[in-house]
Amino acid sequence: MIDILLFAFFWLIATLLGEWGVHAMEARGLYYSAATSQALDGEKAVAFILTMLVPVIAFVVVMLIYTAIRFRSRKSLQFRDNKVFIGIWVLFSIALNILFFVHPSASALEQMFNNEEARLNRHDLIVNVTARQWEWIFSYPQYGIQTAEDSNGNSTLYLPVNQNVRFVLRSYDPYHTYDPNGAVIHDFWIPAFGLKQDIIPGETRLEYVHTNKITSYDVDPMVRVQCAEVCGPGHPFMEAPVHVVSSSDFMKWVQAQRKLEAS
Amino acid sequence: MSANAAGLSGVDTANRQRRRIAPPVIRGLLWAAIGFLVFNTLVSQVIDRQPYDPFVTRVSATVGWAAAVIGWLLGVGAWEVIVRPFFGHPVEWDIPNDWRRYFMFSTDHKVVGLQYIFTTTGSFLLAGLAAMMMRMELMNAKLWVFTNPGAYLTTVGIHGTVMMFSVGTVALVGGFANYFIPLMMGSNSSAYPRMSGLSHWLLPAGIATVFLSPLLGQWTTGWRAYAPLSGQDPSGIVFYYLGVFAMTTSSLLVAINLTATIIFNRAPGLTWNRLPMFGWGILAVSLLTIIWVPEIQMTFIISLLNLIVPFSLFEQTGSPLTYMESFWLFGHPEVYIIVVPAFALWQEIIPVMGQKTLFARQWGVLGLVFVMLFSGLVWAHHMFTNMRNSEMLPFSFFTEMISIPTGFSYLVVLGTLWGARLKFSTPTLFVLMSMFNFLIGGITGVLLADPVINLQTHDTFFVLSHFHYTVIGSMVFTWLAAAYYWLPKLSGRMYNETLGKLGAIWVFIAFNSAFGQMFFVGLRGMNRWVAVYPQYLQNMNFSISMFAFLLGLGFLFNFVHITWMWNKGKPVGQNPWNGKTLEWFGTPKPGIATFSPLPHVETGFYDYSENTPPTPSPPKRM
């Protein structure tokens, strides 16, 4: 009995410490940098799961340490069964997993699917993203911008803040369309945006985000497009800076791009 | 096998002057070289001659390779042991009673087990060296060890492939299980000894093929060989498919042999109810192997044909997702093939070390079997970033649910630990560490099973760290636990307890420091397969690399310690841990029958309560 009490005490302490640690990480930002509502949803899911699991982790870890140290001086007590403990364990693990499936897995996914519903996305900013080996090409059909580039000819992505954005993702080489088997799988990832999407040759994929913070590659290197799926020797170089700017700055940039393309 | 000993002493003394046979391994290499040259030339210069073709083309390399492997297998002894007897000749294959037996075809399951143990250890060190090169490159954000990113990616691919197919899948099954499963079943032989002898020699062939793949050209896909990229890399990937084919065939043969051994070679009285936990674990993974390995072999054969014919099955004009689905259909069961034997070993070692009755044994068995059954239902959790929305929920569901049977292994071990007077030996320490590491791997697995979180962490160092926690943290740590635990049986000698604990603590600290940080570097935006990365990640990567080198040295330390003690350790008695499973009651020496007469099992192996006799089965004449 004393063992159970003592164990429960250590378990409690470890749980509290763990919860404090998770809380501290949460305060710092579990994703380090979150510039869309999708990233915030992801962080919330991580925080929820970790908060719920800390007691479980603490239980196992304290048990491993406690049993390794505590019973050394005595004779082993022999038992092969404990219906109550097994019952609690089995029921609890089933319950916890069902909980996680309902929330956050299914609930957050529901949210994501809703965000993708067409009726909510009539006013999206559309960005056509083309992945070729080993370069991103961004075009803005609503603004007549073919390839968004900086003055050095490197691709850049500009987005207005507080806006739904629909990325239309395709993998092919617009400069070598005679070569259909040259395309490979890429993955469109902006670390600060909290999600990624593989781009499969021959398919058109969509990704929706809602930007919620003014930020840019210049202040935060996580605000970049990065190919996340290996696509050949040039894979590491397949990145492009991202700028999330106010809507007036965005319009200024659009004008400048148009001028650049016209010239 | 008692005959063996009797015969061999004769061989030793009788006419030393007789002409010696050529070393079988050398003969194998020679025949392999001849096979490759003849068939490669035949294909590339005669049958399929094309203008401008080099001497070795993809097609000729494939055919030449097949000939080389057959030459190699015949050369190491299959010619005398399998082919000639098939045509009615007597078996003329004498095995010297010394170290030479490990370098030739053998049908003794103990020799085969040791051969597998050596080969997997060697390939672990080589693939580990590749990992050290990768970590060296990643110390700096720029290219500096490798001259181009493709060379880095080829190294990643070789590391991953060899670690998965020659260490993860093989170390506990081909190695320890080949040695100990027949012993634990109370049998003097595995069910198909000749097939088992053959299976080992496929493994070095496969390892060499994968390591030599850069001779055909770089391949940048990593171990998953995703199409369409696999179809447009230089030809090195051909040797990936071929090498993996050899290694997986080796695993498949082991699985068939061990399944049959467990079913048919059990000693009298060893009922299913009394089957040792390791037996259950190996039965579960062998069935997994038998179900899924043929699937991946077909996938790879189709991919190889896709490449050399060529078709465009998996290109844009075909279906790239089909390859991915087929790969992970096997790929997820594969990770359970790696980790289930480790779960079983925890449940094997802890009761012995605590001299305590195994807690809730039936739940442990249930856990192993259900993990095996579920593992075929979760594969698409590797594909959340490219699947249809409607697929996400079911795969997320099954993936989360698989943690329930996985948890049963913890239930059993923790229940056994409670109140046990635990002998705090090196194997114990490794098992406890392994349980901690798998806990971290499992918790991060629950996070990854959540699709919304997965969309952020997939293809980053977060995932890399997650699966290294399961493969190194649990499987490799348990592998070392098993090595220390069974060392007295394998060698008749004991390791040094202080050095053993030092080794355990060393790798534990280095491992958690290196891979623990990888979760965070992944969350900060470090993606996989990059030799060059943004500057802001360099500090963290530098620190990870330092601990990775420490980890590498730690593994080396443990291997040196084990090897040293194998030869020079303090001799110990038959059963130093006072275990009850049958392997502790047989003769450990290779080449000699383990049990004579066969034992008769009268109780289970995990009951340590007062009223049961200390050893379950004083061998009884039947």
Next chain:
Amino acid sequence: MQEDSSLRRVDPSRRDPHWSATTFFVVLGLVVLISILSLFLKRPISDATAAMTGTTLNEPVTQIEQYDYGFEPHHITWRAGDQVTISLHNRSTTHWHEMMLGRGYDYTPSAFGPIATQFDTDFWNGIHVTFSGANHVDNLCVNKAIAKFIGPMPNIVTGGNFSPTLQPGGSLNMTFTVPNKPGTWHYGCFVQQYVHYMAGMRGTITILPR
């Protein structure tokens, strides 16, 4: 167990199974050594042998194969004043490749530091080149060379150095008189953000003085 029964009798006509340890270790060691050398030093060794045998002139028709990602051969020797033909052939089934020839690099800035886009000095400036046998040519930029065409006309573009770019499976012949520009020149493929070049698609040409 089956095999062991055969061991019971010692038959003098059978050979001694105690094979030679020396042979075993020496041969195995050699095989391992050769494997390691060929793995890590494939390019340096072939470069070194090329350099040693490099003084032998290449054939007047220099067959150059492009593959993913490299040239075969990657070392060529010509003598100034000789008439030679480069017969360029792209063996890749998936990638287009070009062949530039020159010295020094032009750079553009990128997130990973400057990236080479082409050679600084174009070898072909002012040379008369006759193109023939154009087949699946992606595009051809002749820059400051003086071009003459026999047979089908490839797709001509402007901008940048002299560079023929071949589609997968394409080929092209270029006939010219080696100019008196002795020394070492480089050739390479700069397509797809310099990655081909970095991955090993480069070689050297030694031009001997007249």
